[in-house]
Amino acid sequence: MKKLNRNQRVIGITKILTDSPNKVINLNVFTEKFNAAKSSISEDLMIVREVLNSLNMGTIETIAGAAGGVKYRCNISGEEKLEFVDELCTLLKDKERVIPGNFIYMTDIMYNPEIVRKAGLVLASTFSNLDVDYVVTVETKGIPLAYEVAKMLGVQLVIVRRDTKVTEGTTVSINYVSGSSKRIQTMSLAKKAINKGSKCIFIDDFMKAGGTALGIFNLLKEFESELLGIGVLIDNMETKNKLVEHYISLAELNGIDENGSVNISPSERIK
Amino acid sequence: MKKLNRNQRVIGITKILTDSPNKVINLNVFTEKFNAAKSSISEDLMIVREVLNSLNMGTIETIAGAAGGVKYRCNISGEEKLEFVDELCTLLKDKERVIPGNFIYMTDIMYNPEIVRKAGLVLASTFSNLDVDYVVTVETKGIPLAYEVAKMLGVQLVIVRRDTKVTEGTTVSINYVSGSSKRIQTMSLAKKAINKGSKCIFIDDFMKAGGTALGIFNLLKEFESELLGIGVLIDNMETKNKLVEHYISLAELNGIDENGSVNISPSERIK
Numbered sequence: 001m002k003k004l005n006r007n008q009r010v011i012g013i014t015k016i017l018t019d020s021p022n023k024v025i026n027l028n029v030f031t032e033k034f035n036a037a038k039s040s041i042s043e044d045l046m047i048v049r050e051v052l053n054s055l056n057m058g059t060i061e062t063i064a065g066a067a068g069g070v071k072y073r074c075n076i077s078g079e080e081k082l083e084f085v086d087e088l089c090t091l092l093k094d095k096e097r098v099i100p101g102n103f104i105y106m107t108d109i110m111y112n113p114e115i116v117r118k119a120g121l122v123l124a125s126t127f128s129n130l131d132v133d134y135v136v137t138v139e140t141k142g143i144p145l146a147y148e149v150a151k152m153l154g155v156q157l158v159i160v161r162r163d164t165k166v167t168e169g170t171t172v173s174i175n176y177v178s179g180s181s182k183r184i185q186t187m188s189l190a191k192k193a194i195n196k197g198s199k200c201i202f203i204d205d206f207m208k209a210g211g212t213a214l215g216i217f218n219l220l221k222e223f224e225s226e227l228l229g230i231g232v233l234i235d236n237m238e239t240k241n242k243l244v245e246h247y248i249s250l251a252e253l254n255g256i257d258e259n260g261s262v263n264i265s266p267s268e269r270i271k
Numbered sequence: 272m273k274k275l276n277r278n279q280r281v282i283g284i285t286k287i288l289t290d291s292p293n294k295v296i297n298l299n300v301f302t303e304k305f306n307a308a309k310s311s312i313s314e315d316l317m318i319v320r321e322v323l324n325s326l327n328m329g330t331i332e333t334i335a336g337a338a339g340g341v342k343y344r345c346n347i348s349g350e351e352k353l354e355f356v357d358e359l360c361t362l363l364k365d366k367e368r369v370i371p372g373n374f375i376y377m378t379d380i381m382y383n384p385e386i387v388r389k390a391g392l393v394l395a396s397t398f399s400n401l402d403v404d405y406v407v408t409v410e411t412k413g414i415p416l417a418y419e420v421a422k423m424l425g426v427q428l429v430i431v432r433r434d435t436k437v438t439e440g441t442t443v444s445i446n447y448v449s450g451s452s453k454r455i456q457t458m459s460l461a462k463k464a465i466n467k468g469s470k471c472i473f474i475d476d477f478m479k480a481g482g483t484a485l486g487i488f489n490l491l492k493e494f495e496s497e498l499l500g501i502g503v504l505i506d507n508m509e510t511k512n513k514l515v516e517h518y519i520s521l522a523e524l525n526g527i528d529e530n531g532s533v534n535i536s537p538s539e540r541i542k
Contacts, residue, residue: 004322007278011322014285020385033326051275051282055304099440107439107461111430113422114291140410140430147415151384159382159411168378169370190378 017072022154026069074152084118085266120148123231133198146203164188179209179243198225207232210243288343293425297340345423355389356537391419394502404469417474435459450480450514469496478503481514
């Protein structure tokens with residue numbers, strides 16, 4: 001291909017790096033693709049790093065050694081984070097969302113890629129220093145969010161199921177007590193899904209008492225693996241006694257008031 | 272913020288555009304963020320467009336009028352597409368994947384963000400001319416892939432469930448006959464999930480006879496909506512009589528041979 005100038009190379013480099021967060025990309029990928037000297041690419045990378053940093057769009061780290069290269073790590077500014085959570089709360093406050101049984105319809109939010117991308121960015125940037133091996137979730141509503149977090153951290157997603165499937169091979173199932181309804185529930189995970197001795201975080205859409213999160217903690221013990229963090233989109237504050245202590249949430253739900261509007265506000269845990 | 276030069280602006284512009292595929296972004300977003308004149312931003316955009324085009328990394332379209340702006344549309348070169356599908360087939364050929372019942376364990380592939388992103392890119396670029404309103408899938412294994420396609424097309428994801436949930440409000444349920452096992456199954460969707468008169472595509476991980484796809488076609492009729500396309504990762508060719516005619520697949524599975532290796536090859540439908 002024809003030689004590109006600096007303006008052109010930094011565009012390609014930005015696209016390639018941000019497409020694969022947390023993955024080490026060898027400099028040869030760029031020198032070959034853009035037909036440029038290593039020294040030019042190094043200078044290009046300095047410019048990309050500086051700009052992404054100054055715009056709070058992420059950082060670029062250099063990894064030394066033979067298997068070295070550069071990798072992109074996502075980021076969001078504190079200001080943008082709060083702005084996003086405010087917008088999210090405004091969306092959720094809509095009276096139209098209250099459905100019989102005083103539940104809040106939020107499926108459209110959990111499946112909206114624009115919202116999920118930003119929520120995933122907030123959670124991933126919170127956990128990006130943990131060096132995890134897997135992002136774990138339970139089917140179904142939290143899957144897109146957990147997928148975004150896994151993608152931004154550059155790791156594998158693991159989905160724990162409510163039932164067992166023939167296409168999963170040998171599975172490990174545990175029973176757990178849902179913290180709010182006190183019902184016994186089951187969750188299963190394929191034995192092939194997680195390597196022994198792994199570090200995981202758990203991502204979900206909603207937390208009541210935290211029974212599911214505690215269940216995941218116990219399930220991971222069966223895989224001799226550790227739960228390093230928990231992140232949820234919405235924390236139901238009406239359930240006071242939580243079964244887990246350390247977790248982050250984006251918004252806190254305090255029930256529905258006498259006018260039928262949803263009482264929700266940005267979480268104290270991300271400020 | 273301090274004024275950025277062209278090198279620096281094109282990096283920020285590339286990041287913002289590619290973060291939100293198929294969403295119209297007004298030029299004011301860029302002039303304000305980068306403290307630059309509209310004429311400079313227009314020139315920046317021409318450079319970004321040219322480079323992304325020449326690297327087969329997508330296109331940038333200009334939308335005229337008051338609500339106008341620019342939008343990014345994803346793309347992948349024919350060469351990269353075939354290379355990716357070849358790699359996918361190599362991964363799936365592994366004998367270790369064959370589990371009791373002669374099923375192929377592919378959960379790790381469906382939940383690997385790097386693979387899902389590329390598979391999603393192939394499917395999204397195939398359907399990007401259709402102008403769809405929703406990407407529909409059925410829980411669970413195809414959700415990350417369908418989410419990627421929805422994100423790349425800039426539309427809402429819809430997940431049809433096997434059961435009904437109290438948190439979904441009123442739902443529409445249909446019964447359908449699985450094409451291969453001939454068992455009657457149920458699928459449900461919240462009434463709020465799809466607006467009347469919408470255009471949809473269906474994305475899934477695996478197709479046997481296409482009973483699920485036909486079920487989705489019928490379910491969408493209940494929402495007075497249309498199914499414009501079907502895309503799956505793997506098509507099981509051992510089931511000859513398909514219940515749907517028009518669909519695309521990335522790979523074709525032809526069973527497991529006498530040595531216990533998986534017989535899988537790039538699909539004729541994407542070449």
